Amino acid sequence: MTERAPVLSVRGLSVRFLMPGGRRVAAVTDAHFEVRAGECLALIGESGCGKSVLASALLGLLPGNAQTAGSALLGDLDLLTADERTLARTVRGRLAGLVPQSPAAHLTPVRTIRSQLQETVAALTPTRGRAALRSAAEAAAERAAFPVDHLDRHPHELSGGLAQRAATALALVGDAPLLLADEPTTGLDRDLVDRTVDELRRHVDAGGEGRALLMITHDLAAAERIADRVAVMYAGRIVELADAAAFFGTPGPRHPYSRGLLQALPDRAFTPIPGLPPELGALPDGCAFAPRCDRANDACAVLPPLSGTVACHHPHAALTEAADRA
Amino acid sequence: MLDLRAITAGYTRNAPVFRDVSLTVAPGEAVGLLGPSGCGKSTLARVAALLHRPESGTLVLDGEPVRRWRHRAPRAQRTAFGVVFQQPRLSADPRLRLTDLIAEPLRATGRREGSADRVAELAATVGLTADLLGRRPHEVSDGQLQRACLARALVLRPRWLVCDEMTAMLDASTTAALVRVVEDYRAATGAGLLAVGHDRTLLDRWCDRTVDWTALTGTALAAEAAR
Numbered sequence: 001m002t003e004r005a006p007v008l009s010v011r012g013l014s015v016r017f018l019m020p021g022g023r024r025v026a027a028v029t030d031a032h033f034e035v036r037a038g039e040c041l042a043l044i045g046e047s048g049c050g051k052s053v054l055a056s057a058l059l060g061l062l063p064g065n066a067q068t069a070g071s072a073l074l075g076d077l078d079l080l081t082a083d084e085r086t087l088a089r090t091v092r093g094r095l096a097g098l099v100p101q102s103p104a105a106h107l108t109p110v111r112t113i114r115s116q117l118q119e120t121v122a123a124l125t126p127t128r129g130r131a132a133l134r135s136a137a138e139a140a141a142e143r144a145a146f147p148v149d150h151l152d153r154h155p156h157e158l159s160g161g162l163a164q165r166a167a168t169a170l171a172l173v174g175d176a177p178l179l180l181a182d183e184p185t186t187g188l189d190r191d192l193v194d195r196t197v198d199e200l201r202r203h204v205d206a207g208g209e210g211r212a213l214l215m216i217t218h219d220l221a222a223a224e225r226i227a228d229r230v231a232v233m234y235a236g237r238i239v240e241l242a243d244a245a246a247f248f249g250t251p252g253p254r255h256p257y258s259r260g261l262l263q264a265l266p267d268r269a270f271t272p273i274p275g276l277p278p279e280l281g282a283l284p285d286g287c288a289f290a291p292r293c294d295r296a297n298d299a300c301a302v303l304p305p306l307s308g309t310v311a312c313h314h315p316h317a318a319l320t321e322a323a324d325r326a
Numbered sequence: 327m328l329d330l331r332a333i334t335a336g337y338t339r340n341a342p343v344f345r346d347v348s349l350t351v352a353p354g355e356a357v358g359l360l361g362p363s364g365c366g367k368s369t370l371a372r373v374a375a376l377l378h379r380p381e382s383g384t385l386v387l388d389g390e391p392v393r394r395w396r397h398r399a400p401r402a403q404r405t406a407f408g409v410v411f412q413q414p415r416l417s418a419d420p421r422l423r424l425t426d427l428i429a430e431p432l433r434a435t436g437r438r439e440g441s442a443d444r445v446a447e448l449a450a451t452v453g454l455t456a457d458l459l460g461r462r463p464h465e466v467s468d469g470q471l472q473r474a475c476l477a478r479a480l481v482l483r484p485r486w487l488v489c490d491e492m493t494a495m496l497d498a499s500t501t502a503a504l505v506r507v508v509e510d511y512r513a514a515t516g517a518g519l520l521a522v523g524h525d526r527t528l529l530d531r532w533c534d535r536t537v538d539w540t541a542l543t544g545t546a547l548a549a550e551a552a553r
Contacts, residue, residue, distance in 0.1 A: 047496070048467035048470075187363075187491075189524030190525055190526070260499065266528040266531040270502050270505070270531055276453060
């Protein structure tokens, strides 16, 4: 792929939660990555590794006890230092659309999908007038493949798949250059997963040069289906950043953790990674994965930096130079 | 033998979710039940686990017809089942520490003696540390809570396990870990399994045979209507 301008550029992003009693939880530590125009980056990892906190940080939705460091540039705007007014008026919905984890909880239960779409259209676009709003809302529904004859239903009258599409339609209304999808496929069956992620991918492709997708997921099959690049997160750090084709195909992932994740899939070895992820409040000094790693030795007492594509002292070999450059 | 014969079940009168569904699970057998969301497969699993009374049809459990469901079912039949649901948050009492959550079935059936040892043994099996056992559900991740829910399902040493989308919320590694725990338990005890899910790859890998929901109902209409 040719180098394109990054839509989102995250540099040294860290998030700390200050807990009662002076405890600090390191939810995200020193994350560096870019999402380029026309690209889908999948951020994968086990639950509780800090993926969703990262998404919340990008939208300014962290709770009050969070401290952030680093920068996250969306165009010229640093999302981490922007004030609430800027975030509310120019970022959410307009520059960054959120496809939420649980559409059932995201949609307003007491209003129809049509009413919620029209409200969003009125808030985010210059469309005015009842008839114009109505047709704009229907167009928005169609873009997310939401059936127009279901628009007058309330969220509880929709199946999980349709609720997901309604939430996606809302996220697409503002035509934002960056789409943030936080576990968009949790609890959906395989057909719906495929359809949901295909729609997200289509949205990126339809936007030509301008749009990018950051998909946060623990569903490796969904990531494989649409991602151009993969970022693997473990214990709050990005431990591998690789080209999706190389990651899921040959030569495969280089970090032992990524490799373990793939080997846990039922169509591969179906063997779990031994042990549990560490507590983010009590991370070890060295490599956080070392206690679960079969390659660990004394060198792992020192934190490995993300050099090239992988943060590990004993990565699996990259067979080609191309994989190194990815 | 877990034998469901011509079961019709639903939640409103005259509008059953499915009609005339039959399914048999032999002792020690692992059967996967595959279907899209909303097709009624979870309802069938609930009938099989004595959690939902069907409108018609018979359930024969180890040669004995089941006449009562839910709390009315005789204890010997109720405790023959261990059930794991899709969403651990909705199936865990938020007030209980994980250790009490796992021990709850022992207390409910008056088997407090030796419960501490049994909980410790199961915690090791499912991979929960002592630190985690002292926490309440809001202090642990979905994967950790589901590990506790699986331990709770195994604590009475059931002859039958019903896993309704047990791994749908979980990442690949936790999924593989929990399936291994279930399979180790079945290898040791010869328990039968009904695993409900929508992931064919997973069920094919996990179970002795996978049954397609449409093959049970003979029609795809129910699945289509749910979309």
